[in-house]
Amino acid sequence: MLIRGKVYKFASNINTDVIYPGKYLSITTDREEMAKHCFEAAYPEFLENAKKGDIIVSGKNFGCGSSREQAATCLKYFGIGAVVAESFARIFYRNAINLALPVIIAPGISQKIEHNDTIEINLETGIIKNMRTTEIIKANRLPPFILKIINDGGLIPYLKKKLKNSNIIRRIQ
Amino acid sequence: MxxxxxxxxxxxxxxxxxxxxxxxxxxxxxxxxxxxxxxxxxxxxxxxxxxxxxxxxxxxxxxxxxxxxxxxxxxxxxxxxxxxxxxxxxxxxxxxxxxxxxxxxxxxxxxxxxxxxxxxxxxxxxxxxxxxxxxxxxxxxxxxxxxxxxxxxxxxxxxxxxxxxxxxxxxxxxxxxxxxxxxxxxxxxxxxxxxxxxxxxxxxxxxxxxxxxxxxxxxxxxxxxxxxxxxxxxxxxxxxxxxxxxxxxxxxxxxxxxxDITNLESQVACPHSVDNVKLLKEIAGTKIHQALIGSCTNGRLEDLAIAAKILNGKNIHPEIRLLVIPASRRIYLEAIKNGFIEIFVKAGGLVLNPGCGPCLGAHQGLLAPEEVCVATTNRNFKGRMGSPESFVYLASPATVAASAIRGEISEPC
Missing domain, CATH: 3.30.499.10 (Aconitase, domain 3)
Known part of the structure; x- marks a missing residue:
């Protein structure tokens, strides 16, 4: 899968309270509504300047803090194409995969890409191309198991497929 | 393994x-x-x-x-x-x-x-x-x-x-x-x-x-x-x-x-990240508006006990609010039995029902712009407890209780 988009850049340690403020956690099911509050309190300019299809590039430990899935959901439903970071906090990383929001670990990426650059990511090979400088950056390849969940459209479609013929569903229904 | x-x-x-x-x-x-x-x-x-x-x-x-x-x-x-x-x-x-x-x-x-x-x-x-x-x-x-x-x-x-x-x-x-x-x-x-x-x-x-x-x-x-x-x-x-x-x-x-903790001193995590840790004595004197004792980190009986010991017979600083939130009903009942709740209320504290309270910025004591809170909670991210222009310091129950009395971040004694 090739993902191409304009870069919206952040620093390191972007936590989930910053991505999705706690006061909106009472929104539990309306995903379009969640998307209206990405970075709202800490970086209000994001909602004005970011566009559908943009790729977030960040430093280390992106998504640290609370396990709130809304942090990944709001980005997914805003239309963010992928998040590339030097490293991720583990729960955000899992949430993003489960929602089929591609997350790519790329050590050294913040030095090689500027805000507003256009990049192209090959999810299978982990190769990232900076279209402005034509520089090639090698990111960590996603394990096949995780790539499969993303390609299936997230954990729920993946599970549906998997459970279709399994014993579990026959036992339950 | x-x-x-x-x-x-x-x-x-x-x-x-x-x-x-x-x-x-x-x-x-x-x-x-x-x-x-x-x-x-x-x-x-x-x-x-x-x-x-x-x-x-x-x-x-x-x-x-x-x-x-x-x-x-x-x-x-x-x-x-x-x-x-x-x-x-x-x-x-x-x-x-x-x-x-x-x-x-x-x-x-x-x-x-x-x-x-x-x-x-x-x-x-x-x-x-x-x-x-x-x-x-x-x-x-x-x-x-x-x-x-x-x-x-x-x-x-x-x-x-x-x-x-x-x-x-x-x-x-x-x-x-x-x-x-x-x-x-x-x-x-x-x-x-x-x-x-x-x-x-x-x-x-x-x-x-x-x-x-x-x-x-x-x-x-x-x-x-x-x-x-x-x-x-x-x-x-x-x-x-x-x-x-x-x-x-x-x-x-x-x-x-x-x-080796023999010489370990009181610590405080300063805004806006939990790893921004300083010795309490480096930031002692920072004025506060709210003090909060509770949460899944420090709302247990021993936390309330040390806070009660420090607040016993004292009043909190007139210009601050003190919120106390026992972590569970059982703890709340024990705290009543031990007289801790009476001490908090007499000192001027607000005792809230067991729960997460304002820790995650949902309700029950949010902060206005420029306000400062010293809390026993677990996160001090920007905007976590209300306004993105507010400040949260994380510390022990003893430090928070002592700070509530003085109206500024203070060493417990």
Missing amino acids: TIAEKILAKASGKKAVLPNEIVMAKVDVAMSHENADVVLRSFRDIGIKKVWDNEKIVILFDHRIPAESEKSATTHKRLRAFVKEQNIKYFYDMKEGICHQILPEFGHCRPGEVLVGTDSHTTTHGAFGTFATGIGATEMAGVWATGELWLKVPESIKITVSGTFKNYVSAKDLILHIIGELGSDGANYNAVEFHGETIRNMSIASRMVLSNLSMEMGAKVAFVVPDEKTISYVQKNSDKNLETILPDEDAKYIKEINI
Whole structure:
């Protein structure tokens, strides 16, 4: 899968309270509504300047803090194409995969890409191309198991497929 | 093998596992609070009629209690109906308190088991030797459907602590010190194991502080090596058979850290990150508007006891608010019996119902722009407790109580 988009850049340690403020956690099911509050309190300019299809590039430990899935959901439903970071906090990383929001670990990426650059990511090979400088950056390849969940459209479609013929569903229904 | 490796081997039906291997683990306890509503949406999407095991799922309310909005009231209502529909055996409505206190109190934390929760501070239950970790809502829906979850076997860090705390210095100061040293991603994806005489001498409540806050350095799980204290606590609350899992002598760690706390001083995490840790004396005198004692980190009886000792017969500074939130109903009742609540109210404190309160910025004491709060909670991110222009300092219950009297961040004495 090739993902191409304009870069919206952040620093390191972007936590989930910053991505999705706690006061909106009472929104539990309306995903379009969640998307209206990405970075709202800490970086209000994001909602004005970011566009559908943009790729977030960040430093280390992106998504640290609370396990709130809304942090990944709001980005997914805003239309963010992928998040590339030097490293991720583990729960955000899992949430993003489960929602089929591609997350790519790329050590050294913040030095090689500027805000507003256009990049192209090959999810299978982990190769990232900076279209402005034509520089090639090698990111960590996603394990096949995780790539499969993303390609299936997230954990729920993946599970549906998997459970279709399994014993579990026959036992339950 | 380490504790994490042994438990995951057992949970995935293997003789042995290696760090970084991905395993499918069977889950023993699956906990969700109000965000069970997010789980529920995904669970309905899967299209399965019944949850995998109605005795292994725990649902409770603690984040927005009593409901602060019509939206939350509707969430509570929908979940009560779901609990009935699925006959979920362990449901704790808003009267009981915070999930990370309710789970151990009601016997859901047992050594050697796998416990997942849709809350990042689920690491708290590692204090009982449980492989306890936070997961997202969608994957919890997968657990509700199948009882299984993919987990990467974490590499482990061994932290050995020796020495005796100075007066008024406690587990909170120790873990803030460790986070300050390692950084907010210093244990990212790792299992932490706490060893040593200091840990063995610690109360269960203090051990829970260590496991709870280890999340703030990225830990996936944070074990206290189970001992007699663990077993006696767990047996008091659970009648299930116990299988204590200990690390092997030759277990492999990616890092081993030794800490002597003999000279450890009071610590404070300054805005806006938990690893921005300074010695209390460096920032003493910082004016505050609110002081908060409570949360899944420090709302237990020993925390209220030390705060009561400091506040006994005193009044809080006239220009500040003091909020006290016992972590659970049981703790609240004990605090009443011990006279702590009377001390807080006499001193001018507001005692709130057991729950998460303002820690996550939902309700019950948010901050205005430019306001400063010193809290025993676990996060001080920008805007966490209200205005993005407010400031939260994290400290021990003793420090917060002393600061409430002086109206500025102060050394407890």
